[in-house]
Structure formats: C-alpha cells, structure tokens
Amino acid sequence: MINLTYADGIFFYVLLCLATIAILWARELWRNRAYSWESSSRRVLNCPGCHVSFIAPDNANVTRCPRCNSICFYRKR
Ligand SMILES: [Zn+2]
Incomplete structure (x- = not known):
C-alpha cells in the first residue's frame, strides 16, 4: 500500500x-x-470624410473611398 x-x-x-x-x-x-485572423497584404483604410472602412487592394498607400470617392491615405502608427 x-x-x-x-x-x-x-x-x-x-x-x-x-x-x-x-x-x-x-x-x-x-x-x-x-x-x-490575418489579412495577408491587404490593408484596412478608414475614410476621414464619410467614416467608412474598406479594404484597399495590395500595398496601396493612397486609394479612393468606394462610397464618397475622396482620396484616403494609409497612416502608419
Ligand atoms: Zn468616404
């Protein structure tokens, strides 16, 4: 035992x-x-005009908002 x-x-x-x-x-x-979750090489951009978030193609730093068509910049933090 x-x-x-x-x-x-x-x-x-x-x-x-x-x-x-x-x-x-x-x-x-x-x-x-x-x-x-991982978003390969795409980036999420936020439009300063209409506050919509969208996914930018590939490594674009500047693109147009799909809703209001204004120019959006990707800002690194
Ligand atoms: Zn917009």
Whole structure:
C-alpha cells in the first residue's frame, strides 16, 4: 500500500492543478496561433470624410473611398 502523508496529498493535488492549467494555457496559445485572423497584404483604410472602412487592394498607400470617392491615405502608427 502507498503511504501518503497529508502534506504529500496536498502537494500532488496542487501539482495536478498547476499541470492542468499549464496544459490548458499551452492549448489556448496553440489555438490562437492556428485560428487567428490575418489579412495577408491587404490593408484596412478608414475614410476621414464619410467614416467608412474598406479594404484597399495590395500595398496601396493612397486609394479612393468606394462610397464618397475622396482620396484616403494609409497612416502608419
Ligand atoms: Zn468616404
């Protein structure tokens, strides 16, 4: 029979809880990386005139708004 003291039982219980949390955390990191959204080389631009957001083609820094046809610039932050 296995002789466990009260302290050993608590130690293994805490160890099991920490291992479970570590496994779930690693799984969540993997899921975030596997299912994350990514917009390849397209950019989301926001029109300052009519406040509509739209996706600009490829690497365009300047394009026209599809709604009001004003010129929109892509500003790097
Ligand atoms: Zn616009």
